[in-house]
Amino acid sequence: MTIPEQISAALQYIGSKYPHQPEIGIVLGSGLGNFSKELYTDISIPYEEIPHFPVATVAGHQGKLIFGTVNGRRVVAMSGRFHFYEGYSPAEVIFPIRVLKALGIHTLLVSNAAGGVNSEFKVGELMIITDHISMAIVNPLVGKNLDELGPRFPDMSQPYSRELIQKATGIADELGIRIKHGVYFGVTGPTFETRAEYRMIKILGADAVGMSTVQEVIAACHMGLKVFAISVITDLGIREEDNIITHQEVLEAAMASEPLLTSILTGLIAVC
Numbered sequence: 001m002t003i004p005e006q007i008s009a010a011l012q013y014i015g016s017k018y019p020h021q022p023e024i025g026i027v028l029g030s031g032l033g034n035f036s037k038e039l040y041t042d043i044s045i046p047y048e049e050i051p052h053f054p055v056a057t058v059a060g061h062q063g064k065l066i067f068g069t070v071n072g073r074r075v076v077a078m079s080g081r082f083h084f085y086e087g088y089s090p091a092e093v094i095f096p097i098r099v100l101k102a103l104g105i106h107t108l109l110v111s112n113a114a115g116g117v118n119s120e121f122k123v124g125e126l127m128i129i130t131d132h133i134s135m136a137i138v139n140p141l142v143g144k145n146l147d148e149l150g151p152r153f154p155d156m157s158q159p160y161s162r163e164l165i166q167k168a169t170g171i172a173d174e175l176g177i178r179i180k181h182g183v184y185f186g187v188t189g190p191t192f193e194t195r196a197e198y199r200m201i202k203i204l205g206a207d208a209v210g211m212s213t214v215q216e217v218i219a220a221c222h223m224g225l226k227v228f229a230i231s232v233i234t235d236l237g238i239r240e241e242d243n244i245i246t247h248q249e250v251l252e253a254a255m256a257s258e259p260l261l262t263s264i265l266t267g268l269i270a271v272c
C-alpha cells in the first residue's frame, strides 16, 4: 500500500468516529501533555486503532488523538509523538502529521523540551522557535516525492510563521511571561550532547537543541501548513557547573513551565 493510500485509510477510520474537521493540530512534547486538560474533548482515538499509525514500542505508553475544542476552535491534539530515537523510521515519525493535514488542519502548533546553548537562557524559560537547523537528522522527505502532498524541493526560508511568532510574542507580553526567541538544532538522540557538541551547536548558530520537532515541521512545510513551535528550556548545555543532565530533570523542568506554555498556546489558538 502506498503512503497516500495509508493516509486515506487512516482518514476514513477517523471520519467514521468523528465527523468534524479540525482547524488546528497540536503536538505536545515531553512533560507537556497536560495541555489536553484545556481541551473540551469530543472524542479520543487510541493510535493503535487507527490504520497504519505507528505501533507504540514501549508497553503501556499509549498515545491517542484527542479531538475537541479550545477557545471555541476545533483542534486535534497528538497526545504522544513518535521519535526517531525510539526506532521509528522518519516516514513513521511524520505519518500522523500527514494524517492531521488530510483531516483538514491549516495550522500546526508544536511544543518540545530542549537544552539551551544560548548563555543568556535559564532553565524553565520558553523559547519561540524562529528557525531550525536540520542537518544532523535524517530528512523525512528522502525517497520518492509524494507529489500529491507537496513539491520535491520545498522552500524552507520561513518554516515558522512570522505572523504566529508575532502573535505569540504579544500574548506572552500581555501575560507578563518573559519569552525568548531562537534557533532550534535538531539531533537524533537518544544521548544528550557532549560538552564539545553543545559548544559546536552554539557556534553553528543555534540557541537550543532537541530530539523532536524538526522532522514533523519539515513534513508540515512540505504540505504547506502554517507552523508555530515553542521549546521549554529544560537544561543548559553550556554551563559553568560540572553537573550532568538527566531525563528526570528535563521532565521536571518541562512540567514546571507547562502552565506558561499552556496559556500561550491557548491564547494563540484563539487567534490563529
Ligand code: HPA
Residues within 6 Å of the ligand: 113, 114, 115, 116, 187, 192, 193, 209, 210, 211, 234, 235, 237, 245, 250
Ligand atoms: N539535548 C537534546 N535534547 C534535549 C535536551 C538536550 O540538552 N534537553 C531536552 N531535550
